[in-house]
Amino acid sequence: MNKNLLYRNIPKVDVLLEEKKIQELINIYGREMVVETIREELDSLREYIKECEEEESALVRIDALVANIEKHIIHMNTPDIKSVINGTGTILHTNLGRAPIGLKHMQYVAEIATGYSNLEYNLKEGKRGERYSHFEQLLCKITGAEAAMAVNNNAAAVMLILNTLGKGKEIIVSRGELVEIGGKFRVPDVMEQSGASLVEVGTTNKTHFSDYEQAITEETGALLKVHTSNYRIVGFTETVPIEELVPLGEKYYLPIIEDLGSGVLIDLSKYGLTYEPTVQDSIRHGADIVCFSGDKLLGGAQAGIIVGKKKYIDKMKKNQMTRALRIDKFTATILDVILHEYLSEEKAIRNIPALHMITESLEEVTKRAKSLQRMLRQLDLDAEIVLEKCESQIGGGSLPLERITSMAVTIKPLRITTAELEERMRHLPIPIIPRTMNDKIILDVRTIEQRFFKTITKQLKESNIFEEKA
Ligand SMILES: *Cc1c(COP(=O)(O)O)cnc(C)c1O
Numbered sequence: 001m002n003k004n005l006l007y008r009n010i011p012k013v014d015v016l017l018e019e020k021k022i023q024e025l026i027n028i029y030g031r032e033m034v035v036e037t038i039r040e041e042l043d044s045l046r047e048y049i050k051e052c053e054e055e056e057s058a059l060v061r062i063d064a065l066v067a068n069i070e071k072h073i074i075h076m077n078t079p080d081i082k083s084v085i086n087g088t089g090t091i092l093h094t095n096l097g098r099a100p101i102g103l104k105h106m107q108y109v110a111e112i113a114t115g116y117s118n119l120e121y122n123l124k125e126g127k128r129g130e131r132y133s134h135f136e137q138l139l140c141k142i143t144g145a146e147a148a149m150a151v152n153n154n155a156a157a158v159m160l161i162l163n164t165l166g167k168g169k170e171i172i173v174s175r176g177e178l179v180e181i182g183g184k185f186r187v188p189d190v191m192e193q194s195g196a197s198l199v200e201v202g203t204t205n206k207t208h209f210s211d212y213e214q215a216i217t218e219e220t221g222a223l224l225k226v227h228t229s230n231y232r233i234v235g236f237t238e239t240v241p242i243e244e245l246v247p248l249g250e251k252y253y254l255p256i257i258e259d260l261g262s263g264v265l266i267d268l269s270k271y272g273l274t275y276e277p278t279v280q281d282s283i284r285h286g287a288d289i290v291c292f293s294g295d296k297l298l299g300g301a302q303a304g305i306i307v308g309k310k311k312y313i314d315k316m317k318k319n320q321m322t323r324a325l326r327i328d329k330f331t332a333t334i335l336d337v338i339l340h341e342y343l344s345e346e347k348a349i350r351n352i353p354a355l356h357m358i359t360e361s362l363e364e365v366t367k368r369a370k371s372l373q374r375m376l377r378q379l380d381l382d383a384e385i386v387l388e389k390c391e392s393q394i395g396g397g398s399l400p401l402e403r404i405t406s407m408a409v410t411i412k413p414l415r416i417t418t419a420e421l422e423e424r425m426r427h428l429p430i431p432i433i434p435r436t437m438n439d440k441i442i443l444d445v446r447t448i449e450q451r452f453f454k455t456i457t458k459q460l461k462e463s464n465i466f467e468e469k470a
Contacts, residue, residue: 001055009062010045013038021066029073037076041069085452087434089406089444091357092396096433098295098302099354099396101334109333119329131327132317134336142265142342143279143290145307149317150294150335151325157291157304158187158259159194160325162224164316165255165289166196169221174207174240175200176233177226179261187226187259196221206238212248222255223248225287227277229261229296230397246286255288255312262398263292263305265342266349271359274402279307288312294335296396299354301334303327357446358394362405369407369445375457376409382466383421384412390437392446404446411441415468424465430455 016022016038026034045065052058084096092098122129130136132149139148151157162171171191178200179187191198199220201211212223225242242258249256260282269275276297282290289312294303304325306316316322327335341348349355369387376385388410391403411434413421418439425432425441435442448456460466 001053001058003049006049006055006058006062007046009059010042010049011065013042016066016069019066021070025070025073029077033076034069034073037069037072041065041072082430084431084433085456086447087432087441087443089390089392089408089435089442089446090395091354091392091447092296092394092398093447094396099299099352101301101338102351102353104351105334105337108337109330112333113330117329117333119332130317131329131332134332135339138336138339138343139305139307142339143307144283145279145290145309147310147313148305148307149313149322150306150327150331151304151322152327152331153302154259154261154263154291154293154304155185155187155190156325157306159190160304160316160319160321161257161289161291161306162191162194162196162222163321164319165257165312166194166221169196170199170215170217170219171196171222171224171257172199172201172212172215172220173224173226174202174211176202176204176207176237176239177228179226179228179230191224205233205236207240208238209240209244209248212240212245216248216252216254220252220254222257224257224259226259227261229276230400232401241285242282242287243285249286249288255309256286257289258282258287258291260290260292262296262298262396263290263294264297264398266345266355268297268358268399271349273358273404274399276399283307293396294331296398297354297358297394298338299348299352300338301331303331303335305335353449357392358404360446362407365446366407368448368450369409371450372443372445372448372453372456373409375453376411376460379457379461381411381460382414384410384414386410386412388442390435390442390444392444406444406446409443409445411443412439413441413466415466421465424463428459428463428465430459432456432459 022034045061048061049058086093086096118129120129120131136148140146151160188198199215201207201215223245225245245256260277260279262276264276264278267278279290279292287308289306289308291304291306294300294305306313338352341351349359373385373387388408390406390408392406394402418436418441421441422434422436425434435444
């Protein structure tokens with residue numbers, strides 16, 4: 001093989017620049033980027049030829065030069081964050097972006113965010129307004145609280161609350177409620193950052209009313225309850241419910257704070273799930289301040305929502321830390337839009353994707369699963385495609401023990417291993433993230449909307465992913 005001849009077959013940069021395809025790329029992406037990419041591709045081609053031992057494959061690679069340049073540029077110009085299809089059945093999957101937002105809701109955000117808005121402008125009075133004002137009334141109406149605001153996420157909410165009410169003071173909290181949220185973030189560590197010092201009372205499994213009372217001193221700033229939303233302590237246990245803590249707070253003039261974590265606004269026990277304390281209940285029981293996530297059971301965007309007594313919320317709004325934790329216009333808009341759905345429980349369940357998925361009946365999921373199975377079987381894939389009952393989870397650190405009976409399309413590949421198929425599905429242009437169980441791919445249809453079925457079938461059909469590697 002004459003390598004010098006092969007090298008001479010490589011087109012020069014200025015010749016490539018005359019190519020129609022390259023001209024098109026320059027028009028779209030600019031000359032500088034195209035030239036740079038051409039250089040990189042030429043380098044990698046020369047490297048390839050140097051190592052290559054067959055003339056044939058070197059020639060093929062030279063022929064593919066322009067196509068490779070195009071691929072390279074397109075790849076470079078494609079955002080890395082992309083849609084995936086969630087076949088895991090975990091509805092609030094933190095790694096997959098927690099609560100999906102409804103398309104209609106997002107369209108409203110797009111309209112607002114692509115132009116100017118009254119985000120911080122009071123149209124009635126023609127002067128500066130407040131970004132929380134748009135949904136504060138709504139939150140008060142829904143939860144029964146006096147005032148409300150929102151910050152970047154619930155961890156930020158906890159920090160702001162404690163900084164405002166407990167800086168330089170002691171905050172009393174039960175040892176059974178010192179939650180780690182995930183990603184190694186621990187609520188007690190976040191709390192310490194607020195400048196308040198935690199006073200832990202009770203034991204892991206039992207905390208009594210008297211434990212709280214005995215810990216109260218001159219230095220106490222507040223009593224804190226943390227809803228153990230992502231785990232349960234069962235068996236020989238005792239906790240002091242918020243309604244019993246409230247009188248204690250009143251007796252010593254101390255605010256009662258409750259971090260609800262998942263913050264549900266609808267009593268899910270009506271839909272066959274375990275009762276999860278609602279924000280309304282917490283307020284009704286007399287909590288002074290309640291905080292919760294915007295993208296867990298609420299089904300909205302990442303946010304930390306704070307509701308409660310006006311005198312405390314006002315102090316938080318004035319806290320300088322708020323400026324660093326404030327929500328942006330996207331979040332403010334999404335909260336405004338989504339909270340409106342909660343004016344009617346029926347509407348919320350229907351229009352908020354996470355709630356819809358949680359409450360969707362097995363019959364409905366099965367209907368969809370059958371339709372996906374039919375579509376997949378029509379493709380004649382090298383796989384067994386069967387329907388099987390499975391169990392969905394809520395996820396996002398909410399209702400940890402809850403399992404919702406669901407229906408899965410299972411795929412058992414015939415010519416490759418299940419692990420190989422799982423990996424290949426993950427590398428599709430729109431990755432499909434399944435669960436694997438009993439050496440089968442499980443696509444839990446509860447978390448897959450009908451509108452994604454075409455994408456799934458099209459990709460499985462065109463990608464040859466069921467074939468053995470050559
Ligand atoms: C999830 C959770 C948080 C953190 O909420 P983010 O919105 O993820 O910051 C804090 N406290 C509890 C009890 C939680 O469950």
